[in-house]
Amino acid sequence: MPLINPITQPADDGEIEAFKAWAKYPVPDDYLAFLREHNGGYLIGDDPCFYNSDDQSVASVSAFPRISERIDKCMSKMFEKYFDFFKVAFQTEDLRGNYFAPDNYIKIANDAQHEHILMDLKTGRIFGFDDEAEEELETTEDFLEACLFLADSFDSFFSQIVDEDPDS
Secondary structure, three states, X not given: OOEEXXXXXXOOHHHHHHHHHHHOOOOOHXXXXXXXXXXXXXXXXXXXXXXXXXXXXXXXXXXXXXXXXXXXXEOOHHHHOOOOOOXXXXXXXXXXXXXXXXXXXXXXXXXXXXXXXXXXXXXXXXXXXXXXXXXXOOOHHHHXXXXXXXXXXXXXXXXXXXXXXXXX
């Protein structure tokens, strides 16, 4: 399991309920448990990566955005100026507006490059999306075709993030 350097205090019940109302779809319990424990943060290590079942590096995961709306929960003065930007709702709305992401997809993590890690709230499945695709996306169908399946659940995704090559 990866180690996380938190940027905010864990999400409380009020924040979880507000997030669930914003999401408009049931939020999987494993992701809610993560938010109650971490509420976002940066991964600790040299190069934390998600490895698929074939032990191939698929995404270099760098951070998980938070759901908290309260700046007083920020644990670092350095992150306060980015507080509005680094939250699930803000980053999800950006994907919906610029890349036609459907409303049941939310952004749950950042890749170190231009990849976005997404959760389909209808299924709980995790996908990657590269915003530097060569073809311009014009529809939600184009967006879905550009997504790469990563894991069946948040727990499965999170447990496959390691800071070293599994073969070494």
